[in-house]
Amino acid sequence: MCGRLSQYRGIHDFVAVLSIPDALINHVGDAPLARYNAAPTTPLAVFHQQEQQLFAQNLRWGWRPHWAKDRAAPINARVEKVAHGAFFRAIWRHRLIVPIDNWFEWVDTPDNGRQPWLIRRADRSAVFCAAIGQFPTAETPERDDDGFVIITADSVGGMLDIHDRRPVVLSAELAREWLDPGTAAERAEQMLLFEGEGSEVFEWYKVDKAVGNARNQGPCLIAETP
Template sequence: MCGRFAQYSSRDEYFDALGLKPDEITFDPEPIGRFNVAPGTKVLLLNEQEDVLRLDPVFWGYGPEWWDKQPLINARGETAASGRMFKPLWNHGRAIVPADAWFEWKKEDDKKQPFCIYHKDNQPLFFAAIGKQPYGEDHGKEGFVIVTSASNRGMVDIHDRRPLVLSPDAVREWLSPETTPSRAEEIAHDAALPEKAFIWHPVSRKVGNIHHQGRELIEPVREGQD
């Protein structure tokens, strides 16, 4: 799953990684600076509307009126395209969360040790997301969810699910309204970065508290250290 992530680079860095030109989207060199993004907050979400790329603050979570539980924050990539809850979002609400890392917790000696997971070359990450269109409007708790996939190899030792991270060259097709739902399924399967693209290290348990927001949250610590 993905319950916390970091979105701290500048918009320029995310857009440069996608090869976007200045006239395609407004650039802003100021760092976003969020080292502990939590569900229930608004997150900058890259999306396409009427052939225009946009970056809108959108509520992280999805709970339609008939849903009587806490808003969901993730959708399984294996079933999102066909399930009752997420099929409309998959068809008409695909988006991207630009990020730098995400956090997962591993249970060790009756305690949970958080790990920071990031690209081995420190490249920006692009999480596949789906949500309620049109973005930029307030839909209450009908915001967006991050699409997840199964973890394999060494990463499964930390958590069995992870965000579906798309390669930069697949982002525009994923976002395009011209992309069919079935083609989006192919992109999710074929353009996801493999586990070998990532590395990880233990971080402070302070990341579990939303009130902690500093850069120190992504710095490595010894396992078991607070």
């Protein structure tokens, strides 16, 4: 996963697909998010759950533990290591969902260029990416080093031709279970390893190279090109 995604519909559109009945604590507003070309370090809308309340808030894409200041903050975590490695130990149980519309990958071309591709659900529905992070709670105030990482797995099927890694995407039902604080850590790991959405759920197509510049925004970036 190269690290670029879109999050342009409104937060309530994502909540409607997620179908969590309890009241939403909304810290991101009601307007469309309008992030067509979000890059690492960008604050993105995420969901997390505390007891029975669902929270939506903006959180920086990227996180590192306090003892790893000598390296850049990762934006992704490999599913093979995230549950047991030391790097993410402090946030492994702090589960999030990053609701997105699509993500982008780049493929090398014969002329030494790079062609961007857009990947989205074939049914155009919300994409719920499994993530973990450090975020404010009732017991913990907001901190300067708050942030999140998206969990990635090996690509399979036709998607492998676009990139060898992809986010772990959960169905709405599994996303609710992932967010539930009552879900055991062992069960959460099982979902990541074995129950993410398969490549047959997605479609992908070429988009304009303008998406390579993170300053570019707008619906034109998600339109298919020949």
